[in-house]
Amino acid sequence: MKSYSTIEDTIGVTPLVRLQRIPGEAGEQRGNVILAKLEGNNPAGSVKDRAASAMIRKAEERGDIKPGDTLIEATSGNTGIALAMMAAIRGYKMILIMPDNLSVERRAAMAAYGAQFILTPANQGGMEYARDLANTMQAEGKGKVLDQFANADNPAAHFETTGPELWQQTDGRISHFVSAMGTTGTIMGVAAYLRSQNPQIQIVGAQPAEGAQIPGIRKWPEAYQPSIYKPEQVDAFEAIGQAEAEDMARRLAAEEGIFGGISSAGALVAAMRVAGRVRNSTIVFIVCDRGDRYLSTGVFN
Structure with missing residues (x-):
């Protein structure tokens, strides 16, 4: 075949x-x-497709996550869209946390892939606020943070x-x-x-x-x-x-x-x-x- x-x-x-x-x-x-x-x-429309694919695949290979799990990420847009696509492909629930001043097109794309999103007030820290909230939600057992900001699989994808x-x-x-x-x-x-x-x-x-x-x-x-x-x-x-x-x-x-x-x-x-x-x-x-x-x-x- x-x-x-x-x-x-x-x-x-x-x-x-x-x-x-x-x-x-x-x-x-x-x-x-x-x-x-x-x-x-790239299929989800940005350079972030590379890192999103690598972060999820390599976490699976290490046994850190498995299909059906909930993933959480703070994102300014493109990483969120890419992760939402990858979650749809590989069978994860995706929660994205982002500032509320992002373009409506990016929010709509994330929703189209089935992701849930939480908007944080841009005038109260924006992305910094979003990153703190993601870590808080992980500590509360609400999902696994891939953390593009500290995840070595991100730059490794480009290497x-x-x-x-x-x-x-x-x-x-x-x-x-x-x-x-x-x-x-x-x-x-x-x-x-x-x-x-x-x-x-x-x-x-x-x-x-x-x-x-x-x-x-x-x-x-x-x-x-x-x-x-x-x-x-x-x-x-x-x-x-x-x-x-x-x-x-x-x-x-x-x-x-x-x-x-x-x-x-x-x-x-x-x-x-x-x-x-x-x-x-x-x-x-x-x-x-x-x-x-x-x-x-x-x-x-």
Whole structure:
């Protein structure tokens, strides 16, 4: 009997594409190529599909969880959608805790996969509040917290998949890797892999400028800094403003045909700054999700 793939088997091996118009003088005239890794092509629509799959599968392999259990996670959106998908695939109940200022599209996607969600007041701590509540619920025996912020399976997913894909897709030519920083699993795992292949590769993280509130880009208070985050793995940080990220999201769709989210556009802002400083480089940035998750915010109007 022929064996067919499942939806989980389609996670990863996403396209890597060259930007044609936005780079302008920072591109070919300087010998630079700017490449976008299209993680919105994953089945639940974001780079977080990789970590969600790895965290659940590896927890099962260790005997930490089994189908039928209740899983709990604090999330700002994409991880929650990815975990909701994986819970549906593998037979778990999923409770997601998130700030109440997240876009309605992301909430609707989680509900479509059958997840329950608890909204926390954004003006009372938002994600920090959500993380504390998740741990409290676990202590009360209401479920198992996978904890993307401290779970080594999160960056390991990118060490094992995203990093090798970028190395192979660029034939080892990648010189700079640029990523938004939120949970930091993506940038940590990819950085570790790429550095194992070429220690000279530069790792650049996009963080929010003062006052910016860009979904998917965070700078955590010291007490809540993800334990998976190793600052020595990042060579440079770029502070991304709200307006420039939103403007770049519109440009990315209208000029390149890539409909990405706002944090993806923030990573491109950072990549463009890098391109303006270097020559003869291959610069890769992560398009971590799709823009249709942000239509209700008015960013694309």
